[in-house]
Structure formats: structure tokens, C-alpha cells
Amino acid sequence: MNERISKLRQESLDATPRLCIERARLVTEAYEKFAGTVETPILRALVFKHILANKTLWIGNGELIVGEKGSRPQSAPSFPELCCHSLEDLDVMNRREKIFFRVDEAARQLQAETIIPYWQNRSLRQAILRHMSPEWHSCYESGIFTEFMEQRGPGHTVLDGKIYAKGFLDFKADIAAAIAALDYLSDPRAYERKIQLEAMDIACDAILLYGRRYAAYARELAADETCPQRRAELLQIAVNCDVVPAQRPQTFQQALQMYWFVHLGVTSEINPWDALSPGRLDQHLAPFYQRDIDSGRLNREQAKELLECFWIKFNNQPAPPKVGITLKESSTYTDFANINSGGITADGFDGVNEVSYLILETMDELTLLQPSSNVQISRKTPQAFLRKACEISRKGWGQPAFYNTEAIVQELLNAGKSLADARQGGASGCVETGAFGKEAYILTGYLNLPKILELTLYDGFDNISGRQLGPHTGKATDFGSFDELFQAFRLQLRHFVDIKVRGNQIIEQLYAKQMPVPFLSVVVDDCIAKGQDYNAGGARYNTSYIQGVGIGTLTDSLVAIKFNVFDQQRFSMDALLQALGSDFAGNEVIYHLVREKTPKYGNDDDYADELMKLAFSAYHAEVTGRPNGRGDTYRIDMLPTTCHVYFGSVMGASPNGRKAGKPVSEGISPEKGADRKGPTAVIKSAAKMDHLQTGGTLLNQKFTPAVVAGEKGLDSMAALIRSYFSLDGHHIQFNVIDRATLLAAQQQPEDYKDLIVRVAGYSDHFHNLSKELQDEIIERTEQSFQ
């Protein structure tokens, strides 16, 4: 890393996260001016334009790629049209120890005097919560499920290559052609389409204006600049901004700047989950890289420097400030932009190129939380690339994560995508599968699977909240067989998925009608062709996901009951319920039997793994194929972010020996301490799940550094990945840190400020994690030598 990068990186790390009130002010101004005078899509486009026409510009000293979402690095705008923060919210945000955002007095005052008075009864969150049924609220408050869209927009969007082949003037031409082609005689929705397309056109104008402002600003700075080298750089930035976003990029640097403008556009328009991701960045950049190398415009080091400048831009953007349950399910500054490299090309050949290696070197040198970076490994991926990725991963901080290209392609084909779209798809956010540039695949919320078993054991009654949340499916002591118990579980599961989906359908409609995203719609196929917004089903594919959490805890709890109560009859259901009620206090024998003498998921033991398959199938069957409100269907994926900690906190003790309040298992990883036969057994167990029926699964493995040391360690790690992927596993990631280091970091956080660990589909600074999450990571099974 050279001096420039080292400086920019340090500035990114040192900057204090702040709430940036500017966007809220501009949005309010625009709504006050335009609301009620134009159709909603046009209104949203005008709001977007007002933001980009007026927001503060930022070109940091030494930067080669320019633009910030807030008015400066680590400055996070708010989105009052979705979620209007109360003054108390701001105080909590400012004060809280973890994931804080400093709020200055001027911002607080503006919030009090302007933002709150306008938005407190108008924000979409108000409407959403107003329209949800009482039973939805009960479940939401009791931790049965979470709701992704109550303060953040639908997102998880990943781009394809179109922005490297077209500029926004070209998109404007496409939009004009689509408007010209509208058929008012036979299409009753032609007017609606016209409005959507006009909104998209305004959104294009907005980003063009933004580019021009940056070109002018760079020239302004250049005029005052005394250092000749920096002056030349600023003038180059100006030239770049003359070209992009108006036209397609001509150089490597312009290609990066093009993406970055689009990224800022999408994440300023609304606050979509997982920000935005560039997708197959190595494949998109490769032609520009090759051309610049061939022409002598760039050498390899200069290309890497540009890539590193680009990386730091991601790290400058904390996730929008979250509050309440949404903060609990995603307690991190990370905004989940996730960069895919490797994989295969659209015509099915190995996709690794020189830029893929540059990306690996960049993530390795910078060691930044954002962007998340992953590698797609296919059968065709060269071993050299896999080994290079393993070399970085074994350094311990969790990047890159590894995704299975063949599994992703099959998952996408299975979900109805074309072969070409499937090959160019991948994973975003944590592990979620989608067709890049062509799909709105929306995560709608986490579902607490072990909690549903807990309710099943109490006839649908929740001991924690004191409410009857589920239907009456019988007293646990009356179940004559495991099958009866499981049948009751299925009924409870159906009940809660019904409630969740009913709510989702309303929320989808609210977004479609009140919160269209004309700018994002421009860059996702086939919104222009259909004249339909991204949030209303305009994309080519429109999957909705519900994310299952705690399959490990659920499985082991089912096993504990089947094995001990029914098969071996070691103790009665009544005795088990008493043990659970007392959190196993005074029930050491039952605790010992369920913890130590009962089969567990994660050991390649069919007794336990068969019940994992049974539970997984029940969940899959309950959700998959239900119609959503955007003309497509629901599917499942299996990931938790930080929700496994929250979900555990609303539960009593579990039959597998998990104590009350403790986190449930994360992703599809086994319950902590349950897997005792090493990583191959974990992989075998996890691979018994039918990954190809999902939209992504998450498997964490934790190793002591000695296990993956040396050439042999590297080979073993690569072989574990290849093996898991040959068994159709979707994703695997590694923490390589010894327990002593984590314990020391918990005791002396000041000495371990730079310690990064893998949480679940993303990495985070250890000191930024809650105590519960820190404990959870420390307690994860550490694969070591006996």
C-alpha cells in the first residue's frame, strides 16, 4: 500500500461516524415543494434530483475516485420519508456505546424544528406499523420474526455490466424509446408506465447533473492547487466526470468512477438493504484494465492504487443509522456491499482474470470491513486462485468468503432463471443468491425457527411475553409420538409464516405505491422495457426471501426430544418441560444427557442429520412457492446477520441444553460446542441440507491458526472448500483466531482496536460487537488438533 492509500485508509478508519442531516433537510424541502403537485414516481424523482443538485460535494485530498453519500466520509444521511427519528432516537444513537452516530446540536435542532413536524405522521414506517394486524405486532414484539422494510428500503441489489457499456445519456435514449413505444390503445396501463418512465428520465438528469457538479468542483480545486501532481490528478478527475456518468466509461479509472456514481445515486435515493454491489467486478473491469495496460495508460501498480481508492470509498459509508429491532437484527456499521470475483463467464468459461488477483491483493492489503469481498469458486477455478484466496482468508479476519459457483447457478436455474442470467448471478449481502442486474430479490425478515418449537411445546403460548401467539396444537405431554410433536410444529410454523407473509404483502404494496425508486429502476433490467418500478415488480425476476435462523438449535432440540423422550425413554416430556422451566437448575442429569449423551447435528451422524433434513424440508415446503406481491414467489435462505443473538434473547432454555437467553445457532452452523468430530464432519452434516432449494446458506468454521499453517494447512483448507462445494454446499467462511486472543480482546478492547472477526456473512471489528455476540463467537467450536 503506497503513501496515498495508507493516508486515505487511515482517514477512513479514524473518522467518527456522524449523522448527516443534509439529506433529510433536502428531502423535506422537496416534498414541501412538490408533494401533491405531481404523481408519486415523479415526486420521488424530483426529490432525488433536488438531493443531487444541492448536496455537499467532497473531494478528499489525494482521492482519485470521488463522491460521498453524506457530506464527508463516515457521515450517514437519514431517510425521514421511511423512518422519522424521534429526538430520543437521536439521543440514543449519539450516546449508545456500540454502533453510535454522533449527532451535533444543529442536526438535533433541524430534526426538532423541521424534520419531525413534517414527517412524524407521514413516514412510511408509520403507515407500515399502522397497517399491520395486532397478531403481527404480537409476533414482531415477541421475536418470532423481524421485518426488514420497516425502516430500510428493499434492496440487495447487484449490478451487471450494463453501466460499463452505456452512459446515462444512452439510458435516457432507451427511456425515450420506451415512452414512444407506449400503446395507449391496447395497454390500459400505458399512462402508469409513462409516469414511471418519465420519473426514470428525471432520475437520469439528476445523476448527469451530479456528474457535472463534480467535474466543475474538481476544476475549481485544481485552479487553487499548488502541487502540480495533485493539480493533474484533479484535472483528470474532472475529465472523468465529464465522461461518466453521461457516457460509457473509456478507462479503468472512469469505469470505477461510473460505478461509484451509480452507487451513490442508488444509496441516496433510498436506503436499500445491502447498499448496492457491483457484482462481477473483475469481469466488468477486465477489458478496461487490459486496454489501459496495452496502451501504456496504466501499469499494474497504478491499477491497484485506483482499485484501493475505490475500496476505501466503500469503507467511508456506514450503514444508515438503525434503531429498535432492526438494529438488533443487524447490529453493525457494515452496509453489506459485497464484491464477487472469480466464478464463470456468461458463456460458462472460467471467469478469473488479472483483475481478480488485483482484487484479492487489494482486500489483503487494506483489511477493511467494507466492502465485503468474496470469491466464487467453480470447478473451473484455477487452484492458484483458490490458494491465493485461502492465503488471505487464513489470516483470520474472515475475508474473502467462499461461494460455490455451480451451486449458485443451480439455485438460480431452479428458481426459473435463464442459464446466461444464472451464470452471471452470484451472492450479495451475506450469502443471498440473485441474478445480477436483473433481479429484485428482497429479504423480508428473519424467522426464529427454534422459538416456534418452543411455542409448540407450550401449546402456542409464549412464556416470555406471556401471550398466546400460536394456535392450540396440544399439550406437549399429550404427544404420543415424535411424529405428533412434529405435526404440531408444522401447524405452528404455518401459522407464523402466514402472519409474516400477510404483512409482507401489504408492505410490498406500500413500497410499490409510495416509495418507487426511479433511479435504481434505470439500472435493473427490465424496468425500462416494462415501464415498471423496481419496487413494483419491474425487474426481470422478483424473488422474496424469508431467512430461517437457528436450524442447528432447532435440530438438536428435536433430536433431544426424539432420542431421550420417545426412542430411549430416558426421561418424560414432563420432566423435560420442568428442566426447561428451571433453565436446567436442579436438573443436572437431564442437562448432562441432552448435552453430552445425545446425537447432535454437525457430526455426520445420520440420526441427528435426518431431523435437520426433516425440519429444513418443513420450512422449505411452508415458504417456497407462495406468491408474493410482485408477480413472483417466496423462497428461503438460511442466514442470521446478528439476529441469532436477538432471537436467543427472547427464548427460554432449549431441549438441546441451550440455556435461556443465550444465542441460537447461526446460519446453518451447528450449535456451539455440539460439533465434536472436526470440520469434515461439520461439512458432511451441513451438506445433507438441500442447498440448491434455497437462495443461500451460511456456514461458519472457526480454526485455530495452527490447523491452517504452512503449505499443508493451505492445501487442507482448499480441499475442505472443494469438498464442501462438490457436495453442493453454498458458502463457507473462516475465522482463524485462537480463543486466547478473543478473550484478551474482550478484556482489553483498547489494545485490539484493529481485530476483525467473521460474524455471519460479514466481518466486523470485534470491539464493535455486543458482549453477547462477542461471547457467542468465543464459544463457537474451534477446530483444532486433539
Place this chain on the structure above:
Amino acid sequence: MTQPVSLGLTLQKFSIHDGPGIRTTVFFKGCPLRCSWCHNPESQSYRAELLYDAEKCTQCLRCLPHCPQQAITASAATDRNLCRACGECSDHCLHGARQIAGRAISPAELLPQLLADQVFYEQSGGGVTFSGGEPLSHIDVLETLAQESKRHRLHVCVDTCGHAPAESFRRSLRYTDLFLFDLKHMDPAKHRLYTGQDNRLILANLRLLSDFGANIFLRLPLIEGINADSENIAATLAFAKTLRLRQVNLLPYHATGRSKYARLGRADETGEQLKPPTPDRLEEIRHQFAAAGFDTHIGG
């Protein structure tokens, strides 16, 4: 089908230091040698044994009424003269303080577990390793398991101390892809002093394997003051030069496992004094072997 039954210690999956690739290692119980540096003392006896961890024991005495031999005392100690390592106490111990080392295993029971990780063997160039203890002490079970493994096209390693009848080695040659052959000392008297047996049979067996053209990794445990001196290294190297070896592995002594002596109720007489050679000395030895043309590695 009647199958031979033997005493196994453990089965270790994801074993990456017992031969090439990712392997599953079967540890047999019982060894003819008594090396003073042994870090698996529970593998020495041919009988099952109780491992008792006093630190974990809370003296709750839940185990006491379950012992058919009445070998457990009121202070939760065990009279090892009475104990038959039946495992009843272990089943009832809530704290993991009582474990049994060694249980009867049959090939029919073990084979599925050896095959379970086939995908990992294939991706890594690994396979199964039979270790111990001394696997050749269990030649009938070993033969059945190894032949079945070969029938499933698994790569088979035998990790041996070399002290077994020549006939056992001849039998094992038919189904062993690679021998991990430990050599402790070149001097017969010192070998006897440190391991309880002299080395003539071991050297002869090593020669036999080499003459037969077997693949051999020669493994040299190195302990300061015992066998890492220049005289023994020179003698070892001279002997090695007369053999056909695929690889030489230098295994510096490590102290893990010493606590198991106490858990077996045995005194750890030498543990405190044992040390690996210094890194410089280790590198010197590595260089000597490498200079003689051997593919030499520190570690397994």
C-alpha cells in the same frame, strides 16, 4: 461373517499430519515400546484403561453406586487394581472427569466411518492411516480394514514403530501404500534404555520394507539429550542413505499429552526434563538430510 475384534483408541477425522492430504486416522491401542517421550501414554497398554481427570471431578460421587467392582472410593479415587474399565462410571459422570481409553472395535463397525470422508480424501489426495499404539500388533484387524479400504480405492498409510514380526510387515505390504516408519535411535543399548526394546528388529524391518520397494516416510522424533546429538544423527543419516526413502520427517518433541500420565494414575517421570532440539539445531539436522538428497520436512 465373523470378524476379528481389536481394541481401538480413537478415530480422528481431518487428520492432516499423518500422511498426505486429509485423512482419517485409526489409533489402535497397545504398543510394544515404552518411549519415555510418548505423548499418547494411553496408547501403550493393550487393555482398556480409565482416564480420570481430577480437575474436572467435583466429587459428586454419582459414579460410585454404578461401579460393579466397587473400585471407587469416598474421595472419588479409583482403585486401579479393581477397575476393569467397564465405563459405567463414565456413563454417569456429569462433568467429563471419567473417560475410558480403548474399546472393542470390529472392521464392520469402523469401515463406514473410514468411508465417510471419501470426498475429502479425493479432493486432498488423502486417505486412511492406521496408527497407534502399534497397528501391526493388531495385524488381523488391520488386514481386514486395510483390504476393505483398498477395495474402496482409498489410500492406506500405516504408521509404525517398526517393532513387529517381519511376517506382519510382509502381510501389510500387500495393501499399504505408504509406511510412516518411526526411528528412535541407532544405538541398540540406548534404544533399549529409552524405549524398553533394542532396535535390531526395527532396523531389519525397515530394511525389509525398503528392499521390497515400499513407499516410506522415515519419521525421526527428536529429543534434546536423547537422540538429537551429532553422533546419532550421523548414524541415522548413514543408515538412511542405504535405504530408499520418499521423505524424511523431523518431529521435534512436544509436551502436549503429558497430563494424560496423571489421568492414567501414572507418574510422569521424565516429562519435566524432555526438550526439543533448538530451532537452530533442528535446521542443522534438516540441512544435513536435505544435503544428502532426502526430501526433508520439519513436522509430519
